[in-house]
Amino acid sequence: MKEIALMLDMGRKHYSKKWILQLVDYMNELGMNTLQLHFSENEGFRIESDLYPEIVSSEYHRKVDIQQIISYANDHGIQIIPDFDTPGHLKQVLQFYPEFQLEVVDKKTGKSGKDSRSLDISKPEARAFIKRIYKEYAELFAGSEYFHIGADEFIIFDDVQNYPELVAYGKAHYGEEATGIETYVEYTNEIIDYVIQLGFTPRIWNDGFYRINQDSLVKLDTRAEVTYWTKWHQNMAEVSTFIEKGHQLINFNDNYFYYVLGENASYLYPTARKIDDEWRVNMFSSHQMVTAEQMDTVIGTSFAIWCDIPHAQTEDEVFTGIKEPLRAMVNRINEYKNKGAEIYE
16 A cells, blocks of 8 residues: 545635644644645635636635745655536635536426536537646646546546436437436546546545446446545445455545544544444455455555535634644554455454
8 A cells, every 4th residue: 555645625724734733744744645635616716817817716726836835745755636526516616607607407496507516518519628728737737646536526427317418418429328427427538537647546535436226338447546535325336346446545534534524424533442442454345355365456545634614613622633643544444454354464
């Protein structure tokens, strides 16, 4: 396992450069080596844009600030991973481009409206627009090995029939057996390929792919590494499915490593004691255990700071709250590195 990581949701909550550098110092002290910057969310876009300045929030980082953060992190043995999440989580961006918002039919009323958070990926011009944003930030993060492209929580996946543009595109391109999920997988594959062309290894979240109750006529590109965070829904694919399909994995176990501001969505703040007492490196979300052999596909483990209720904690409170759980996670990983297969006994 080469990666001991932390993801920071700086899209919902603006963090000062001073605070991020302090975080890098602490990560270095613990022996961590990867910091993922989730800089775009429904509630904010936090790095200046030369191409589309209107999408940037009032509190943001200049590109020169980000370059300094990258340089400082690299000097401390920490790689920065950019994280621009599409085709969902785009409300901040799409408020300025409503023509690219996805149509959705209300299940109860049957009335059609727009999903302000989701991209109409049936439109070539919408895909081209998003690609230009990826390209701009690929240039800023050119020294990074990875680029996280998101692909989570795009639609209500079990209700894909309520997204007529996805269904129509799928049937037009893949035949009458298509359900519309093909449109989503095709788009994801297109961004995967584009990010590879830009010089990165792409990463995606797990929740929308290989779902138990859905077959896609388009197969997901296995060049994408999967950050497996949850199996909260019964139809989400198990960890073993992604391993069988040929993906490499990063363990974002939301039961132990999701620090969600305001403890939103029933999450409780992680504690060092819980991690010490219960978690093992081969344990994924919902207590899915992978075998020693399957661990060869797991290249890292990551903690995550999600800022669902941004003002629930100050920067200082966040830093205080994550310190001991982070240390406990790192200690567990180091135990695994020292003991190897013995940890499964």
